[in-house]
Amino acid sequence: MATAKPTHSFKTPCEQCPLRPLPHFREFSREELEFVSKFKRGELAVDAGATILVEAAHSAHLFTVLSGWGFRYKMLEDGRRQILNYVMPGDLIGLQGTIMGEMQHSVEALSPVTLCVFERDKLMTLYNRHPSLAFDITWIAAQEERILDEHLLSIGRRTALERAAYLIAFLFERARKLSLFNGGNVIPITQQHIADTLGLSIVHTNKTLKKLAGRNLIRWQERGCDVLDGEGLMQVAGWEGMLEGKRPFI
Amino acid sequence: MATAKPTHSFKTPCEQCPLRPLPHFREFSREELEFVSKFKRGELAVDAGATILVEAAHSAHLFTVLSGWGFRYKMLEDGRRQILNYVMPGDLIGLQGTIMGEMQHSVEALSPVTLCVFERDKLMTLYNRHPSLAFDITWIAAQEERILDEHLLSIGRRTALERAAYLIAFLFERARKLSLFNGGNVIPITQQHIADTLGLSIVHTNKTLKKLAGRNLIRWQERGCDVLDGEGLMQVAGWEGMLEGKRPFI
DNA sequence: CGTACACTTGAGATAAGTCAATTAAGGTGG
DNA sequence: CCACCTTAATTGACTTATCTCAAGTGTACG
Numbered sequence: 001m002a003t004a005k006p007t008h009s010f011k012t013p014c015e016q017c018p019l020r021p022l023p024h025f026r027e028f029s030r031e032e033l034e035f036v037s038k039f040k041r042g043e044l045a046v047d048a049g050a051t052i053l054v055e056a057a058h059s060a061h062l063f064t065v066l067s068g069w070g071f072r073y074k075m076l077e078d079g080r081r082q083i084l085n086y087v088m089p090g091d092l093i094g095l096q097g098t099i100m101g102e103m104q105h106s107v108e109a110l111s112p113v114t115l116c117v118f119e120r121d122k123l124m125t126l127y128n129r130h131p132s133l134a135f136d137i138t139w140i141a142a143q144e145e146r147i148l149d150e151h152l153l154s155i156g157r158r159t160a161l162e163r164a165a166y167l168i169a170f171l172f173e174r175a176r177k178l179s180l181f182n183g184g185n186v187i188p189i190t191q192q193h194i195a196d197t198l199g200l201s202i203v204h205t206n207k208t209l210k211k212l213a214g215r216n217l218i219r220w221q222e223r224g225c226d227v228l229d230g231e232g233l234m235q236v237a238g239w240e241g242m243l244e245g246k247r248p249f250i
Numbered sequence: 251m252a253t254a255k256p257t258h259s260f261k262t263p264c265e266q267c268p269l270r271p272l273p274h275f276r277e278f279s280r281e282e283l284e285f286v287s288k289f290k291r292g293e294l295a296v297d298a299g300a301t302i303l304v305e306a307a308h309s310a311h312l313f314t315v316l317s318g319w320g321f322r323y324k325m326l327e328d329g330r331r332q333i334l335n336y337v338m339p340g341d342l343i344g345l346q347g348t349i350m351g352e353m354q355h356s357v358e359a360l361s362p363v364t365l366c367v368f369e370r371d372k373l374m375t376l377y378n379r380h381p382s383l384a385f386d387i388t389w390i391a392a393q394e395e396r397i398l399d400e401h402l403l404s405i406g407r408r409t410a411l412e413r414a415a416y417l418i419a420f421l422f423e424r425a426r427k428l429s430l431f432n433g434g435n436v437i438p439i440t441q442q443h444i445a446d447t448l449g450l451s452i453v454h455t456n457k458t459l460k461k462l463a464g465r466n467l468i469r470w471q472e473r474g475c476d477v478l479d480g481e482g483l484m485q486v487a488g489w490e491g492m493l494e495g496k497r498p499f500i
Numbered sequence: 501c502g503t504a505c506a507c508t509t510g511a512g513a514t515a516a517g518t519c520a521a522t523t524a525a526g527g528t529g530g
Numbered sequence: 531c532c533a534c535c536t537t538a539a540t541t542g543a544c545t546t547a548t549c550t551c552a553a554g555t556g557t558a559c560g
Contacts, residue, residue: 128381131377131378135374139350141388142346142350145391149355149398157332158326160515191539203541238327243350453548453550457508457509
């Protein structure tokens with residue numbers, strides 16, 4: 001199993017952050033940007049499949065995803081794995097470990113990922129001097145909680161077909177808002193990941209995805225899911241989508 | 251369906267809060283206590299079965315549970331219900347609504363519940379003037395996220411028996427830390443609640459609970475689950491328990 | 501004394517899991 | 531350039547877990 005390894009540590013100044021211009025994110029004041037820029041210690045690039053953070057590790061760093069896809073997961077002792085959520089540009093990772101001392105989940109890269117690395121010890125300074133950014137961090141935590149609520153509803157109460165439709169629609173909507181698709185609509189994910197997210201076996205996942213493909217909602221490609229009809233997926237899932245509006249990020 | 255209704259609005263001063271002396275909670279400075287006391291607008295008492303907060307409601311209040319048990323849940327259009335988590339003394343409810351404008355889940359009282367009511371608009375003041383309390387709120391949000399992670403793992407990957415054992419052990423551990431049991435070890439919950447938490451039907455839940463009872467881990471009582479062997483439940487579930495240590499609350 | 505609600509239980513139906521074998525694509529080393 | 535390996539996706543057959551339906555018990559409460 002590969003572990004996170006820096007390939008280079010060029011540092012994009014936050015003032016030129018490629019994410020900030022996106023309409024999905026709220027605008028920052030000059031002071032905020034200045035502080036975040038000082039808060040940022042460097043960048044980290046990891047390969048697809050690399051482990052970014054490991055469960056039970058102490059003194060984790062705090063990261064913001066700058067580019068790429070990843071996922072958070074937990075495992076039982078005998079190897080059963082549950083994917084909890086996916087991480088995409090703008091997402092904060094390692095907050096639990098930073099605030100409460102120990103990570104209780106792992107994070108793995110789905111594609112090559114670049115991360116902004118933040119000084120763990122400066123987090124208190126952020127709370128002391130920039131209440132608006134502190135509020136943003138709480139906002140991000142509350143948003144993650146919302147997403148987990150919806151996933152829980154999905155796994156607990158939706159049928160396999162609904163669950164699969166929900167998950168793909170969810171990933172599609174998030175990626176679309178971040179302008180992550182260039183050309184196609186392909187989500188870089190494996191059927192095993194979908195199975196481990198939905199709490200299903202891989203065989204049953206495969207048969208379920210075939211049904212969605214049969215309805216012309218998706219098409220499976222080498223190494224990914226091509227979304228043909230996001231609206232249709234939401235309808236199958238009985239899911240309204242996430243609330244609109246700009247979101248913060250650090 | 252009953253809705254939250256104030257029965258009286260006596261206000262316990264935060265300096266005399268019955269929760270603060272508990273070893274489970276961190277100590278607060280005099281300044282923090284003073285601010286929280288001003289932040290608190292009053293108290294609300296609701297009956298068992300009352301709805302404290304409703305999904306999609308705007309301008310919700312922010313509450314801290316002072317006494318009693320409740321639960322957060324979401325529903326699908328056709329009535330399928332998923333219980334997301336339980337709320338107990340010291341838990342903050344309504345944060346999502348306060349921070350992001352709209353609640354996306356409901357909260358219902360399991361037993362008679364009393365709540366501290368906070369001024370929603372003063373939250374920004376808290377962030378501006380009391381960074382340590384702001385940090386606490388983030389801590390609470392991150393803790394909720396952790397719990398949801400574990401629930402997700404449970405529903406997605408544990409067997410029915412493991413799930414049930416985990417849930418009961420989880421509720422038992424939380425309640426024990428809060429000294430909620432006087433005399434017995436009875437969790438005031440219905441089998442329907444357990445079913446809706448585990449994502450199982452009530453029939454199968456009943457049969458699963460019988461198995462746990464057969465192993466002398468629990469005993470079912472009128473209107474509640476009597477825990478006989480918390481350690482044994484954790485062992486069945488393959489669950490290590492939550493991290494120890496003091497926690498904050500507002 | 502009747503009604504409501506929670507809990508039980510058995511039996512048959514259905515969803516999902518497991519096992520096993522096959523195909524297809526990509527990567528590697530000779 | 532080809533033989534070989536690995537990984538991901540696919541499919542069929544069978545087993546198991548869980549659901550649904552239906553009926554019955556017990557207790558609390560008006």
